[in-house]
Amino acid sequence: xxxxxxxxxxxxxxxxxxxxxxxxxxxxGRLGFATVHLADVPTPGLLARLIETAxxxxxxxxxxxxxxxxxxxxxxTVAAVRARLDAAESTCPLQVSVPISxxxxxxxAFARADLEPRFSGDRHPRDxxxxxxxxxxxxxxxxxxxxxxxxxVLDVPLERDIADVLAQIRAxxxxxxxxxxxxxxxxxxxxxxxxVFYGN
Numbered sequence: 001x002x003x004x005x006x007x008x009x010x011x012x013x014x015x016x017x018x019x020x021x022x023x024x025x026x027x028x029g030r031l032g033f034a035t036v037h038l039a040d041v042p043t044p045g046l047l048a049r050l051i052e053t054a055x056x057x058x059x060x061x062x063x064x065x066x067x068x069x070x071x072x073x074x075x076x077t078v079a080a081v082r083a084r085l086d087a088a089e090s091t092c093p094l095q096v097s098v099p100i101s102x103x104x105x106x107x108x109a110f111a112r113a114d115l116e117p118r119f120s121g122d123r124h125p126r127d128x129x130x131x132x133x134x135x136x137x138x139x140x141x142x143x144x145x146x147x148x149x150x151x152x153v154l155d156v157p158l159e160r161d162i163a164d165v166l167a168q169i170r171a172x173x174x175x176x177x178x179x180x181x182x183x184x185x186x187x188x189x190x191x192x193x194x195x196v197f198y199g200n
Contacts, residue, residue, distance in 0.1 A: 007034035007035060007150070007151050007152070008033055008034060008035075008151075008152045008153075008154065008169070008170075008173045009028075009033055009034055009035030009036060009037050009057070009058075009060065009151065009152070009153045009154070010024070010028045010033055010035070010036055010037065010153070010154055010156060010166070010169075011037045011039065011097065011153050011154065011155045011156075012024060012025065012036060012037065012038050012039065013039055013118060013155065013158075014039045014040045016158075018046050018049070020158075021042075021046070021050065022046075022049050022050060022053050024036075024158075024162060024166075025050045025053050025054040025057070025059075026053040026054065027162070027163055027166050028054055028057050028166065029053065029054040029055055029056060029057040031166055031167060031170045032170060033057050033166075033170065034057060034058065034151075035057055035058045035059070035060050035151070035153070036050065036054045036057050036058070036059050036060065037060045037061075037062055037097075037153050038050070038059065038060065038061050038062065039062060041061055042061075047059070047061075067085075067090065067092045068081055068085050068090070068092050068093060068094040068095055068150075069095050069097060070094070070095070070096045070097070070149075071096075071097055071098065071128070072098065072128045073096070073098050073128060073129050073130055073131075073140060073144065075143045075144055075146070075147035076147070078094065078096060078144055078147035078148055078149050079147040079148055081094055081148075082094055082147065082148030082149075083148075093150035093151045094148055094149050094150045094151070095149075095150065095151040095152075095153055096144055096149045096151070096152050096153070097153040097154075097155070098125070098128060098129035098130060098152075098153075098154065098155065099113075099116075099118070099119055099123055099124070099125040099128065099129035099130075099154070099155040099156075100125055100129050100130040100131070100137070100154045100155065100156055100157075100169065101113035101116070101119065101125040101126075101129070101130075101131055101157055102130065102131070102132060102133065102134055102136075102137040102165075102168055102169070102172065103132075103133065103134075104133065104134065105133065106132060106133060109125075109131055109132055109133065110126075112157040112159070112160075112165065113125050113126065113131070113157060115157060115159035115160060116157035116158065116159050118155065119157065123155075129154075129155070130154070134168065134171075134172060137172050138172055141172060141173060152173065154169060156169065
């Protein structure tokens with residue numbers, strides 16, 4: 001059976017100023033992303049601002065490693081984790097959390113990645129994430145979906161044109177998986193609260 005990604009979210013890395021984090025969260029909500037993930041537990045005041053500005057996106061605080069978490073763009077790894085979750089009859093989502101750098105050309109994808117200090121070393125999108133032109137990235141997203149991923153959480157380059165990057169990513173996922181717009185919600189999941197804490 002072919003599976004499809006159920007949601008796409010954006011990871012807010014640590015070290016952002018409150019105003020930058022709120023601005024990105026606002027764009028994320030307006031563009032129709034499902035979630036805004038926080039690497040650190042914010043102050044109550046910042047959390048309240050993020051919840052308000054990210055709406056209707058859900059704010060997720062990653063306090064621990066999720067059970068079905070994959071940190072590499074590798075359909076075989078995703079399929080193996082999917083098989084383990086299904087064998088255990090687990091209802092927790094299989095989340096693929098990776099960096100992304102896409103562009104209208106390969107040069108633009110490289111330029112965005114090279115300008116982002118977080119993407120140095122073994123976290124370069126070319127090696128572990130979603131990388132390349134829009135069309136190449138669509139194929140990568142579809143491969144993860146078919147392998148059994150439920151959620152895609154993306155660490156985006158923030159050095160420039162963040163609004164354009166987010167718009168391209170949103171078009172990427174909607175364009176690659178139009179079935180999601182009409183798919184009914186899974187019956188084994190309750191309606192989530194506005195804020196989710198993963199882990200303890």
